[in-house]
Amino acid sequence: QSALTQPRSVSGSPGQSVTISCTGTSSDVGGYNYVSWYQQHPGKAPKLMIYDVNKRPSGVPDRFSGSKSGNTASLTISGLQAEDEADYYCCSFAGSYTFVIFGGGTKLTVL
Amino acid sequence: QLQLQESGPGLVKPSETLSLTCTVSGGSISSSSYSWGWIRQPPGKGLEWIGSIYYSGSTYYSPSLKSRVTISVDTSKNQFSLKLSSVTAADTAVYYCARQSGTWGSDYWGQGTLVTVSS
Numbered sequence: 001q002s003a004l005t006q007p008r009s010v011s012g013s014p015g016q017s018v019t020i021s022c023t024g025t026s027s028d029v030g031g032y033n034y035v036s037w038y039q040q041h042p043g044k045a046p047k048l049m050i051y052d053v054n055k056r057p058s059g060v061p062d063r064f065s066g067s068k069s070g071n072t073a074s075l076t077i078s079g080l081q082a083e084d085e086a087d088y089y090c091c092s093f094a095g096s097y098t099f100v101i102f103g104g105g106t107k108l109t110v111l
Numbered sequence: 112q113l114q115l116q117e118s119g120p121g122l123v124k125p126s127e128t129l130s131l132t133c134t135v136s137g138g139s140i141s142s143s144s145y146s147w148g149w150i151r152q153p154p155g156k157g158l159e160w161i162g163s164i165y166y167s168g169s170t171y172y173s174p175s176l177k178s179r180v181t182i183s184v185d186t187s188k189n190q191f192s193l194k195l196s197s198v199t200a201a202d203t204a205v206y207y208c209a210r211q212s213g214t215w216g217s218d219y220w221g222q223g224t225l226v227t228v229s230s
Contacts, residue, residue, distance in 0.1 A: 034214045034216075036215070036217070038217075045207055045220040045223050046150075046158065046207070051214065051218070052214050091217075093215045100163075100215055101160070102160060105158070
């Protein structure tokens with residue numbers, strides 16, 4: 001099964017909002033509400049930012065939000081801050097054969 | 112605070128078996144609410160899920176790696192382990208261990224360990 005499709009890069013200025021898309025199929029993103037998003041700074045382990053499509057773990061700012069429509073999930077970051085500059089990965093449950101599939105990652109640049 | 116720590120050789124020869132252990136501290140690995148997984152990231156590339164295990168021993172593997180992967184758990188030591196056989200240079204990556212919820216989100220991660228496959 002192919003990786004979920006994410007844009008290679010997105011950018012925005014401080015204070016603005018950006019949205020990162022994650023497109024899959026009805027066998028993964030579209031079939032289950034088990035989409036998660038991870039933030040990864042260079043040389044660091046990924047950090048869970050969103051789980052179950054739109055839930056935020058404790059400690060994650062409410063500037064981060066998730067949604068899903070059909071086979072596409074989205075991560076929106078509002079009020080961009082310099083520290084949001086990082087790579088972002090989406091992830092979805094993909095059924096009882098593939099189980100877990102990641103997106104290719106999106107590099108967010110804060111201008 | 113839950114912590115995970117990977118350990119194992121940083122250099123493995125081609126055709127040999129890569130072996131890593133993840134030690135869990137600050138909590139018990141024996142929870143039916145979570146599975147314990149391995150995820151890897153080749154240098155400069157994206158994340159790839161390898162597989163997961165419950166404390167009961169139930170395992171789930173990526174189809175693309177299933178023929179070469181074994182994940183096991185030792186509840187007495189609060190550890191779980193990864194074995195990847197017949198490695199090639201394509202298996203060079205940072206290997207992470209993580210705790211996964213019932214809906215497959217990974218909320219706690221180890222710091223990662225770089226494993227290089229080279230003669």
